[in-house]
Amino acid sequence: MTSSPRSSAPHLARRTVLGAAVSAAVTALPAGLSAPAAAASLRTTADLPDEVEYVVIGSGPGGGSVAANLAEAGHSVLVLEAGPPHGNQTYYDVPGFQLKAARDPEISWDMWVRHYTDEAAHGSQWVPGKGVLYPRSATLGGCTAHNAAILMYPEHSDWAYIRDLTGDAGWDPKTMWDTHWRKVLSWQPAERPSPVLALRDAFLDKLSLAAATEPLPAGNVASAFDLDVNSKSNVDRSAQGAFMTPMTARAGKRYAVRERLLEVQARHPANLAIATDALAERLVLEGSPGALRAVAVEFLLGRHLYQAFSDARPLTDADRSALRRTVRVTREVIVAGGAFNTPQLLMLSGIGPREHLARHGIAARLDLPGVGSNLQDRYEVSVVSRLNRDLTALAQCEFRDHDDPCLTEWNDPVRRAAAPYASNGVVTGLKRRASKGSAHPEMFVFAAPGNFAGYVPEFDTKAVKDKRHFSWLVLKGYAADRTGTVLLASSDPTRQPDINFRSMDDGRAGDADVAAMIEAIRSIRNMNRKAAGLVDTVTEEIPGPRVSTDAQLAAWIRREAWGHHASCTAAVGPAGRSASVLDGRLRVHGTANIRVVDASAFPRIPGLFIMAPTLVLAEKASQDILRDAG
Numbered sequence: 001m002t003s004s005p006r007s008s009a010p011h012l013a014r015r016t017v018l019g020a021a022v023s024a025a026v027t028a029l030p031a032g033l034s035a036p037a038a039a040a041s042l043r044t045t046a047d048l049p050d051e052v053e054y055v056v057i058g059s060g061p062g063g064g065s066v067a068a069n070l071a072e073a074g075h076s077v078l079v080l081e082a083g084p085p086h087g088n089q090t091y092y093d094v095p096g097f098q099l100k101a102a103r104d105p106e107i108s109w110d111m112w113v114r115h116y117t118d119e120a121a122h123g124s125q126w127v128p129g130k131g132v133l134y135p136r137s138a139t140l141g142g143c144t145a146h147n148a149a150i151l152m153y154p155e156h157s158d159w160a161y162i163r164d165l166t167g168d169a170g171w172d173p174k175t176m177w178d179t180h181w182r183k184v185l186s187w188q189p190a191e192r193p194s195p196v197l198a199l200r201d202a203f204l205d206k207l208s209l210a211a212a213t214e215p216l217p218a219g220n221v222a223s224a225f226d227l228d229v230n231s232k233s234n235v236d237r238s239a240q241g242a243f244m245t246p247m248t249a250r251a252g253k254r255y256a257v258r259e260r261l262l263e264v265q266a267r268h269p270a271n272l273a274i275a276t277d278a279l280a281e282r283l284v285l286e287g288s289p290g291a292l293r294a295v296a297v298e299f300l301l302g303r304h305l306y307q308a309f310s311d312a313r314p315l316t317d318a319d320r321s322a323l324r325r326t327v328r329v330t331r332e333v334i335v336a337g338g339a340f341n342t343p344q345l346l347m348l349s350g351i352g353p354r355e356h357l358a359r360h361g362i363a364a365r366l367d368l369p370g371v372g373s374n375l376q377d378r379y380e381v382s383v384v385s386r387l388n389r390d391l392t393a394l395a396q397c398e399f400r401d402h403d404d405p406c407l408t409e410w411n412d413p414v415r416r417a418a419a420p421y422a423s424n425g426v427v428t429g430l431k432r433r434a435s436k437g438s439a440h441p442e443m444f445v446f447a448a449p450g451n452f453a454g455y456v457p458e459f460d461t462k463a464v465k466d467k468r469h470f471s472w473l474v475l476k477g478y479a480a481d482r483t484g485t486v487l488l489a490s491s492d493p494t495r496q497p498d499i500n501f502r503s504m505d506d507g508r509a510g511d512a513d514v515a516a517m518i519e520a521i522r523s524i525r526n527m528n529r530k531a532a533g534l535v536d537t538v539t540e541e542i543p544g545p546r547v548s549t550d551a552q553l554a555a556w557i558r559r560e561a562w563g564h565h566a567s568c569t570a571a572v573g574p575a576g577r578s579a580s581v582l583d584g585r586l587r588v589h590g591t592a593n594i595r596v597v598d599a600s601a602f603p604r605i606p607g608l609f610i611m612a613p614t615l616v617l618a619e620k621a622s623q624d625i626l627r628d629a630g
Helices: 005-012 035-039 063-072 089-093 095-101 156-166 173-187 202-212 232-236 257-267 317-323 338-348 354-359 405-411 459-463 503-507 511-532 550-560 611-628
Strands: 051-057 077-080 108-113 131-137 241-243 272-275 278-286 293-301 324-335 379-387 428-432 443-449 469-476 485-487 498-500 538-542 580-582 594-596
Touching: 051 063, 063 077, 063 257, 063 272, 063 324, 063 611, 077 278, 089 095, 095 459, 108 498, 156 173, 173 611, 202 241, 202 428, 202 443, 202 511, 257 272, 278 324, 278 338, 293 317, 317 324, 324 338, 324 611, 338 485, 379 511, 379 550, 428 511, 443 511, 469 511, 503 550, 511 538, 511 550, 580 594
Parallel strands: 051 077, 051 324, 077 272, 324 594
Antiparallel strands: 108 131, 241 428, 278 293, 293 324, 379 469, 379 538, 428 443, 443 469, 485 498
């Protein structure tokens, strides 16, 4: 029998953010952890709830949203977050410091991936012996703590596809908009960035004008009087055009899932416990396939245990025993670790491809071949140029968390709205179709000051090394790829899995995606020429003028394209289909009480930015969970 919200709540009444306060009693001290580090992370069993109705693993846009909704509804919830409660607070708060937040060593996971199976197919981002850097954020709020804060609603057709695939009318586009998107906007501010960044520099101002007047392929174009990319009119018509790009910020300060969770916890402290520095090891399962049930979750409680942290150290068996904790669950486990870590945790728990699990000594409790398959992303490339002078918009900016005149301006509430750092750096954004593509916009092309050519090591410092560079980014959505994989590298839950995007079907396909990006690059070059005019000189450095023919551009794109919206590795779909992991209510096929609520649940990657679709998916999941709870 499951306990009611009322009977479970006393377990949580004395608990807050467990990783944010130091326990009075620190017991075993694992090898390799200094006393200060251990004191900041270890807890006695008495500090933890021993049983809750819902355990939510991961605090990002999926897990954090679900946990907040369940706690508000009166249920007892424990959130397990593998990272610390926060890192550098200034990097988090200031939209203009998003690249600094993505390199904050306190909260950064440096994941290393392959774009192709063949190492030689990679370009300048490849680091020998490691791969391609793919930064993730391990902290309260997940990757909403370091992203570019762009909130863009997907296409109605993305929801219709899942509705038709599953037969679940709850995915109907009207319901997703009228019910779940409205719920997201009830707590998540979507703030238009100030145009002041562009207005402070004549060239950036002309760049925005060039984007606004750039010819677009035939199709619906947004009205010049409706610059809201998320307006119902623009979403209904799949409109293309130049838009102000909405940010997840309030009064020029980042506001996202972390704030949502902490506000709910403050209002419902008896219902919501949040354990940071808590790395889930496995789900404890009972029963047989078809009725497999999670009865508990085992996790390790300690600072920077996952090996993707730059200062993580290997753990001995004795370390693990000292750090291990178990929480019993009476209703459901919601797995929300993201496209890399959700399939990893399911496989570590015995849910996944039987033969693959056997190679790592893991007994398959449920043979589910789709776990870790179907990995998808968007393609992005950067066109980086140098101006013949410094950008006046950034004249005073040092991109430091101290002794920075632009930070002083941002810290002044009266001046913040017009401060350069109140923007995420996006000067202008162009949502557009490909002339030979589908009927809806497949690309977002946007410009920002700085030298950013993808996630190469030290990308945050390289981006702002001088004040003469600016970058156009071409983001290509709706790619045809479905063949990427996330596989276990080890049965050790502290090690990252093997990640191979097998981009463009491992280099064998992708012609339509490449052709669309070539078209966008030629458009960028045209906009740069118009913005330069007779006054400024623009020198393209990446890919550079020597990369000019379609064949040269295509080869460059295949080498240098990157992404950061990994999705689809625990996909929704009919039972029995090879890539299907979840039913239409996000329950793992063959299980009684395990759901996945994050970007890994999508059967194909929706829209152009992943945060908004994941927030909406989480609201739909929350409604389903509460209905099932009666």
